[in-house]
Amino acid sequence: MARVGDFCIDTTEVTNAQYVPFLQAVTANPRMAEQPAxxxxxxxxxxxxxxxxxxxxxxxxxxxxxxxxxxxxxxxxWANKRLCGAVGGGSSPYSNFAQPTDQWYFACSSNGRYAYTYGAGFDEKACNGDGTGRADASVVNVAQSTRCHPPASPFASLYDMTGNVLEWEDSCESSAVDSDCLTRGGWFKSPEPAALACNKNGRRKRTASAEGVGIRCCSP
Incomplete structure (x- = not known):
């Protein structure tokens, strides 16, 4: 994780290798899976x-x-972290996705400084997402896109906040089971550059195992 302001955030998206021990743990003891009942x-x-x-x-x-x-x-x-939400704790209000009080946006944009995680203008070659929705596009290893990070400390060690896979956020429209929740960062098949900007979001049902959506955690 990297400390950015008053919280820490994973430097990369959660990998398959990191998810395997979680599956093993909650299969052996389902009580280890803490989620809002x-x-x-x-x-x-x-x-x-x-x-x-x-x-x-x-x-x-x-x-x-x-x-x-x-x-x-x-x-x-399970990893002693939390799904990224509001700076200071709790869920981020659904309408605050482009506010510095939202952990994910704060980190992606270097506290509102940049439109894209790597700078002010779109660069189709910086991250794994060229904004054209190519049919042959595919996921790549985390941090493989070596230019896909903010230019300055303390944000510079954050990779793939634009492209590769979308990331769930603790920001949902309501407390309904099937409420829409926000996904952030665009993905490798994002159809246009704007979808890959830090101030944009995707929306998926909480219950959906959505295509191209992964995980990044924060703490606290």
Missing amino acids: DVCSWNTDFQVASGYPKPADGDPNDPVRGVDWCDAYAFCR
């Missing part, structure tokens, strides 16, 4: 969705993907 009681299987490589079988350095919001929340809790 009111919205996640349905979630008893933390495996990735069908159609994605099982973490134990995939490239260990690829980001885990095909996880739902509750999987992401439970992983971060």
Whole structure:
């Protein structure tokens, strides 16, 4: 993790290799999976969705993907972290995705300084996402895109906050089980440059094991 301001954030997306021990732990003892009972009681299987490589079988350095919001929340809790939300603690209000009070936005934009994680203007070659939605685009190892990070300390060690995979955030429209929750950062098939900007978001049902969506955790 890297400390940025008053909190820490994972330097990369959570990898298959990091997700495997979580699966082993919660399979052996389901009580180790801490998730909000009111919205996640349905979630008893933390495996990735069908159609994605099982973490134990995939490239260990690829980001885990095909996880739902509750999987992401439970992983971060198991790792003694939390799903990124509001600076200072708790969920980030649904409308605050482009405010410096939102942990994910604060980190991606270097506290509002940059439109994209690496700078002011879009660079199709900096990150794994060229803004064209290429049919042959695919996920890559975390931190493989060596230019895909903010230019200055303390943010410079944060990789792939633009592109590669989207990342769940603790920011949901309501407390309904099937509420929309925010995903951030765009992914390798984002169809336009604007979708890869720090001040944009995606929206997925909390219950959806969404295509191209992974995890990044914060603390505290």
